[in-house]
Amino acid sequence: MKKKHLIAGSCSLLVVLSLAIWIYSRYDVWFGNPPEKPYLPPQRPERVLLTFGTEDEWTRNVSWQCDSVVREAFVRLAEEEGGDTLLIPAEGETFRSRNGVSAYYVARLRALKPATAYRYQACTDGKESPWYGFRTQPASSNRAISFLYMGDVQDTLGGKANHYLKAALQRHPEIEFLTCGGDIVERPMDSYWGELFRGVDSIGQTLPLLTVTGNHDYLKGVIQKLERRFSLVFSYFLDSMIGENQVFTLRYGNLQLFCLDSNRELPYLLEQKQWLESKLKESSAQWKVVILHHPLYSIKGAMNNLIQRYVFDDLLREEGVDLVLQAHEHAYARMTAHRPDGTAQPPVYTVSHCSPKHYRIRFDKQFDRYGISGRYYQLIRLEDDTLTVATHDAYTGSLYDKLQLVKPEGKEAQIIDLGKEIPEYLEFHGDPKRKKNQRYLERIREYKQWRGIATE
Numbered sequence: 001m002k003k004k005h006l007i008a009g010s011c012s013l014l015v016v017l018s019l020a021i022w023i024y025s026r027y028d029v030w031f032g033n034p035p036e037k038p039y040l041p042p043q044r045p046e047r048v049l050l051t052f053g054t055e056d057e058w059t060r061n062v063s064w065q066c067d068s069v070v071r072e073a074f075v076r077l078a079e080e081e082g083g084d085t086l087l088i089p090a091e092g093e094t095f096r097s098r099n100g101v102s103a104y105y106v107a108r109l110r111a112l113k114p115a116t117a118y119r120y121q122a123c124t125d126g127k128e129s130p131w132y133g134f135r136t137q138p139a140s141s142n143r144a145i146s147f148l149y150m151g152d153v154q155d156t157l158g159g160k161a162n163h164y165l166k167a168a169l170q171r172h173p174e175i176e177f178l179t180c181g182g183d184i185v186e187r188p189m190d191s192y193w194g195e196l197f198r199g200v201d202s203i204g205q206t207l208p209l210l211t212v213t214g215n216h217d218y219l220k221g222v223i224q225k226l227e228r229r230f231s232l233v234f235s236y237f238l239d240s241m242i243g244e245n246q247v248f249t250l251r252y253g254n255l256q257l258f259c260l261d262s263n264r265e266l267p268y269l270l271e272q273k274q275w276l277e278s279k280l281k282e283s284s285a286q287w288k289v290v291i292l293h294h295p296l297y298s299i300k301g302a303m304n305n306l307i308q309r310y311v312f313d314d315l316l317r318e319e320g321v322d323l324v325l326q327a328h329e330h331a332y333a334r335m336t337a338h339r340p341d342g343t344a345q346p347p348v349y350t351v352s353h354c355s356p357k358h359y360r361i362r363f364d365k366q367f368d369r370y371g372i373s374g375r376y377y378q379l380i381r382l383e384d385d386t387l388t389v390a391t392h393d394a395y396t397g398s399l400y401d402k403l404q405l406v407k408p409e410g411k412e413a414q415i416i417d418l419g420k421e422i423p424e425y426l427e428f429h430g431d432p433k434r435k436k437n438q439r440y441l442e443r444i445r446e447y448k449q450w451r452g453i454a455t456e
């Protein structure tokens with residue numbers, strides 16, 4: 001008996017020790033943050049960003065940085081067609097990150113006129129940014145709306161986001177605003193924030209940019225933490241947060257967007273669910289689109305993101321959400337819900353990214369379509385009773401996937417798959433000599449066989 005206890009005790013000790021060694025070896029990966037290089041704040045108003053303000057579509061916020069001490073600041077706002085120049089006071093706040101300090105400003109532009117071209121300039125203590133311009137949308141509630149969605153941007157320093165964004169806007173000049181699925185920076189460090197602003201240079205000052213939070217936007221730790229500067233840049237969160245939850249909703253014509261923070265722990269997700277439920281129930285919008293970082297149906301692992309799915313998925317289905325835009329898993333995938341008779345029905349779930357990093361996926365057969373090794377963006381267009389999601393290859397601009405969700409009045413929603421004829425791109429470029437890569441290549445081959453795609 002004594003011997004048995006001794007063996008059991010030794011085994012337990014071994015398990016605990018192995019676990020401790022494993023956690024120790026992985027500690028930096030899970031909980032560590034690379035050091036932030038020291039930086040100086042800009043001496044003039046820089047890193048100017050145009051975004052939405054409140055749920056009301058006739059608002060915009062402008063945020064910027066200047067120096068490290070808060071001074072008097074405002075936005076000079078004028079209509080292009082003449083009229084008075086208004087001075088909109090800005091709220092300033094100093095934010096100290098791990099290795100530097102800067103003053104951040106937010107000016108709230110309210111009661112804007114429909115279909116009006118404005119120009120604006122950020123001013124702090126007599127120093128001025130260049131003039132930028134934006135145009136508000138027409139007031140008609142049933143007009144066509146187009147916007148662009150990018151999953152993770154998460155660019156490396158000196159990356160290509162600006163090139164891809166500019167090319168996308170040239171292809172689709174009808175885009176009215178930009179949305180992002182989080183991980184907008186690789187790490188919460190000044191250098192990566194600088195990279196983001198290079199990425200959106202001349203775009204993020206003209207078209208409103210809206211993002212949700214991603215895990216890379218957080219500072220890692222046993223309890224992860226979102227720095228205040230995230231909300232000081234994406235400043236709609238300053239007024240929309242529920243407790244500690246970065247949530248936001250925007251009514252824009254016949255569309256309502258709902259932004260969630262899927263990075264949080266269960267109690268916070270439940271708070272978000274409560275908020276989302278009330279906002280969905282009170283929404284009269286024809287189209288409801290949810291954006292969150294973690295895919296509710298993971299393409300990486302069967303056990304991934306189950307908490308997010310458990311919290312949100314039933315609600316999205318019950319409250320008639322049409323489209324769920326997701327990110328995080330660095331590949332492309334599209335899935336639809338199904339009725340008991342097998343026909344596709346909303347919501348449509350997409351996973352996408354526009355980052356230089358590519359992850360391995362598991363090719364779950366409940367998805368309609370995948371894409372690997374590429375960067376993508378979605379052009380979303382709402383017109384009459386049809387929502388169209390067109391996924392493009394960000395490298396070439398070519399169409400990679402397309403579907404339409406049609407909701408004729410009084411009839412069941414219908415999903416038309418227009419991507420069937422476009423070949424799935426499933427080429428993996430890793431070193432085929434590595435065992436891990438060989439297993440992945442085998443998985444790709446099996447999936448291709450199952451889909452009837454020719455394999456070499």
Ligand SMILES: [Fe+2]
Binds near residue numbers: 215216293327
């Ligand atoms: Fe992520």
